[in-house]
Amino acid sequence: MRSGTAGRAAWRDTLANIIDNADTRAGRAFDVLLIAAIILSVLAVMLDSVGIYRARFGTALRTLEWLLTAVFTVEYVLRLIAAPTPRRYALSFFGLVDLFSILPAYIALAVPGAQFLLILRVLRLLRIFRIFKLVRYLSEASVxxxxxxxxxxxxxxxxxxxxxxxxxxxxxxxxxxxxxxxxxxxxxxxxxxxxxxxxxxxxxxxxxxxxxxxxxxxxxxxxxxxxxxxxxxxxxxxxxxxxxxxxxRLCPRCGLDRHETDARYCRRCAQALPETDIGTAAPGGAPS
CATH class of the missing domain: 1.10.287.70 (Helix Hairpins)
Structure with a gap:
């Protein structure tokens, strides 16, 4: 019984490492493929709104939209499984963005035209800050x-x-x-x-x-x-x-203040400065 529980825990850890950790080869490949899928989905929604393209490629575009919606739905479920606290991820900013990026496709079954709200998937490209090591720039958003x-x-x-x-x-x-x-x-x-x-x-x-x-x-x-x-x-x-x-930003050694926000060492004594509040990855792959 314990071995089965340990196996499930190891499986979840592996899944979480792929989804949340962009430093590994598998995690980076997952994130890059995800961004490519998001861009492809947004382009498909845009083209579907243009009459000439909808008339010629409407069936192919809608098929692509549903295929990508299925992929994003599976991804959302996997994020819920991998998150240490699924509720926290589901209610986080990126969790809600992930959810709202797939809901319009299902709402469109009852409300025609709602599928164009799938353009909200473009918000998911904010993950690019984490993937390409640009999270430190998000600190400027707090300013x-x-x-x-x-x-x-x-x-x-x-x-x-x-x-x-x-x-x-x-x-x-x-x-x-x-x-x-x-x-x-x-x-x-x-x-x-x-x-x-x-x-x-x-x-x-x-x-x-x-x-x-x-x-x-x-x-x-x-x-x-x-x-x-x-x-x-x-x-x-x-x-x-x-x-x-x-x-x-006070130096812990000499007490000098007013360091630049991107400074890593004190300009007087070269002591390492405390990190700024730049936001870290939240459970479920959502940067806080």
Whole structure:
């Protein structure tokens, strides 16, 4: 009985080593083949959305999609088996991405068109950071997250001001231009204000009166200023987050701080620095 249990445990360990460990030959081959399958699947979904290709190769493309869906389904089940804590993997970011990358194919059996959501499989390419030893670059994502979190209050106030502006400008334009010039309602006028302030300018609605054109000109000028505000807020937040992160990297020997985030040794005494929080592989092959 014990030998059977040990055999199952060894089988799971071997499977986990192949799925999670990109340093082994088998693990790297598995990951490279997986990425190739993901890219092929995404291309098949894209081509299936093009009428001329769907008419000529529709059957082959759908067959390929189902074949790859079967492969990804088996892979997802194997990841659940190999994970030390299947529930933790299933609820992790990559676990949910793996699940949602196969669900649309089965949903499409009841809801036509849902198969195009298989394009979500492109998110699985984030595993390339682990495979090609780029995980350390994910640490910069934490700096961006900290910057956005620190700037949340300012960005919220900024968005509230912008929302107020588009409502006021849209209402004024509705009063000035009216339905005869395409501003048929206040919501439609607010839509025009949003398009104008963001400098998109679709041109489907345009003011015709001199007063309306003057208001539109003001909205366009405000749009350029509005674009610069969030950029400055996030830039300051990034600088502060980067400075705080450098300050946190203290040399354990001499106590010197403010080392670069990618520095491995102290610039004063050459002592090895503590590792930064760059995220490690989570159970089930999902980098945290």
């Amino acid at each position: 961006l997250t900290l910057a956005l979190r620190a700037s949340l209050a300012k960005i919220t106030v900024f968005l509230a001001v912008v929302l107020t502006l588009v409502v006021v400008i849209g209402t004024l334009m509705y009063v000035i231009e009216g339905p005869q010039y395409g501003f048929t309602s206040i919501p439609t006028s607010i839509y025009w204000a949003v398009v104008t302030l963001t400098t998109v300018g679709y041109g489907d609605i345009a003011p015709k009166t001199p007063v309306g054109k003057a208001l539109a000109s003001l909205a366009m000028i405000l749009g350029y200023g509005i674009i610069a505000v969030p950029t400055g807020i996030v830039t300051v937040g990034l600088a502060q987050a980067q400075a705080n992160r450098r300050a946190d």
